Amino acid sequence: MKRCRMFTHFFVPLVLVFAAAAAPARAESAAGYFERVKDQPLLLREFLYRFPKGGELHTHLDGAAYAENYINWAASDGKCIDLSTYTISPPPCDTEAQRPPMADIQFNAKVVNRIIDALSVRNYARRPLSGHSQAFATFGRFANAVPGREGYILAEVTERAARQNNHYLELIYVTGMPAAIAVGASEDAFKQTDAVARWLENPDLQQAFADAVATTDVMEQQWRDVARCDTPDPATGCEVTVRHISAVIRTLPREMVAAQTVLAFMLVEHDPRYVGVNFVAPEDHPIVLRDYAWQMQLIAQLAQHFPHAARHITLHAGELAPGLVPPEALLGNIGKAVNIAGARRIGHGTSIVHEQGHHKLLQKMADQQILVEINLSSNDIILGVAGDEHPFDLYRQYGVPLALSTDDEGVFRIDLTHEYQRAVVDYDLGYADLLWLSRNALAYSYLPGENLFTDVTEGRRVKACRKDQPGAAPSDNCGAFLDNSEKARLQWQLEARLQAFEARY
Ligand SMILES: [Zn+2]
Numbered sequence: 001m002k003r004c005r006m007f008t009h010f011f012v013p014l015v016l017v018f019a020a021a022a023a024p025a026r027a028e029s030a031a032g033y034f035e036r037v038k039d040q041p042l043l044l045r046e047f048l049y050r051f052p053k054g055g056e057l058h059t060h061l062d063g064a065a066y067a068e069n070y071i072n073w074a075a076s077d078g079k080c081i082d083l084s085t086y087t088i089s090p091p092p093c094d095t096e097a098q099r100p101p102m103a104d105i106q107f108n109a110k111v112v113n114r115i116i117d118a119l120s121v122r123n124y125a126r127r128p129l130s131g132h133s134q135a136f137a138t139f140g141r142f143a144n145a146v147p148g149r150e151g152y153i154l155a156e157v158t159e160r161a162a163r164q165n166n167h168y169l170e171l172i173y174v175t176g177m178p179a180a181i182a183v184g185a186s187e188d189a190f191k192q193t194d195a196v197a198r199w200l201e202n203p204d205l206q207q208a209f210a211d212a213v214a215t216t217d218v219m220e221q222q223w224r225d226v227a228r229c230d231t232p233d234p235a236t237g238c239e240v241t242v243r244h245i246s247a248v249i250r251t252l253p254r255e256m257v258a259a260q261t262v263l264a265f266m267l268v269e270h271d272p273r274y275v276g277v278n279f280v281a282p283e284d285h286p287i288v289l290r291d292y293a294w295q296m297q298l299i300a301q302l303a304q305h306f307p308h309a310a311r312h313i314t315l316h317a318g319e320l321a322p323g324l325v326p327p328e329a330l331l332g333n334i335g336k337a338v339n340i341a342g343a344r345r346i347g348h349g350t351s352i353v354h355e356q357g358h359h360k361l362l363q364k365m366a367d368q369q370i371l372v373e374i375n376l377s378s379n380d381i382i383l384g385v386a387g388d389e390h391p392f393d394l395y396r397q398y399g400v401p402l403a404l405s406t407d408d409e410g411v412f413r414i415d416l417t418h419e420y421q422r423a424v425v426d427y428d429l430g431y432a433d434l435l436w437l438s439r440n441a442l443a444y445s446y447l448p449g450e451n452l453f454t455d456v457t458e459g460r461r462v463k464a465c466r467k468d469q470p471g472a473a474p475s476d477n478c479g480a481f482l483d484n485s486e487k488a489r490l491q492w493q494l495e496a497r498l499q500a501f502e503a504r505y
Pocket residue numbers: 058060316347407
């Protein structure tokens with residue numbers, strides 16, 4: 001590292017002379033090519049597939065795997081398939097009761113097709129079922145195929161990310177939460193909101209934390225083994241940096257939500273692989289309709305005990321639409337997530353215009369740079385909100401930072417490139433918008449360290465790296481800055497990938 005920098009000490013100025021002349025022309029021609037192919041779906045797809053995407057901030061670990069993999073894993077693991085509900089279940093199987101081993105029907109195309117449809121939204125429009133019901137129902141159907149295969153899912157999603165030139169993932173998952181739910185259900189203290197000190201000392205929850213850390217060790221090692229990451233022949237997905245978002249299932253009684261939330265805060269506070277707290281499951285669930293404000297207060301209360309995690313809260317909020325819930329339920333979920341729970345990122349934010357005082361809220365989100373994780377296909381299928389009905393442009397007009405995500409590749413049978421293409425087509429994006437979306441995904445990631453950019457929209461870097469050439473070895477000052485920031489190191493790599501991408505055109 002040091003030798004590199006000594007070398008660049010006199011090498012960099014020459015590079016800069018070259019770059020000053022070459023960089024704008026390259027960017028222009030990538031932008032020019034992009035404008036030419038914008039109306040040609042296949043060429044646009046190819047361009048966006050290669051385009052370096054800074055990361056994906058909103059994807060659920062279990063929902064990211066494709067159904068075909070769940071079927072194969074369930075077959076290998078001796079699991080069963082309930083043919084009345086197409087739900088994967090643990091052994092023992094019972095063929096006479098319509099619950100045969102998955103291995104018995106694994107190659108029966110007719111049955112497998114029905115299972116794939118049940119484990120995803122494939123063909124959902126042909127069924128007498130809403131996209132909302134179908135999408136949320138998939139999670140329960142593949143849930144039993146996940147345990148023991150988490151590392152395989154990491155291998156699958158990192159490989160797909162790397163192929164799309166995406167090298168950073170924050171994966172939302174409920175690791176350890178079944179144990180936390182059991183603690184919440186059995187310990188009286190969790191029924192008392194004023195007993196937080198006792199929650200934090202609860203030995204069973206401490207054990208759940210230790211077990212969740214151990215499960216994460218196993219998951220990551222399994223990924224490295226499956227993808228051959230520590231061999232001379234690693235899969236390309238090994239280059240992808242993965243972090244975890246600890247997810248609380250919020251459709252449960254308060255004591256169970258409280259215990260889970262403590263565990264989520266503990267993981268983010270003490271295990272650097274966990275970078276964010278999130279709340280998951282449908283926002284229109286009767287329990288969430290009753291408890292939403294209470295849940296936000298719970299987060300605020302616990303945040304006082306976990307100063308690091310308190311700055312790493314991202315919440316599904318405003319994943320709602322008129323008609324799905326009464327108008328009164330649309331008035332304030334995003335606002336409460338920001339103002340009460342202190343969320344620094346919002347997942348979906350689809351119902352923003354229905355919130356009371358939404359202009360003020362949008363302004364606040366712009367001022368405080370609270371990013372919205374945008375999921376266009378998911379919002380279309382689950383909520384029926386798309387195109388001009390979606391607040392994508394409204395957020396942009398206010399200067400609220402946005403990033404694109406899939407929520408999730410497997411459930412919605414898409415990939416991240418698909419979401420970039422959808423955004424380009426629906427909102428007539430320019431090349432500068434693509435750069436903004438891609439850079440936002442890292443700038444607003446929950447990776448530790450300072451941001452490489454003082455202004456992401458303008459692409460203005462911190463002083464230490466302002467004159468450096470992406471792709472070349474950094475100057476002493478920039479190198480020192482990068483050494484101190486994991487986030488900036490990944491941002492620097494993204495800039496090099498963008499440079500290489502633009503050089504093709
Ligand atoms: Zn989600």
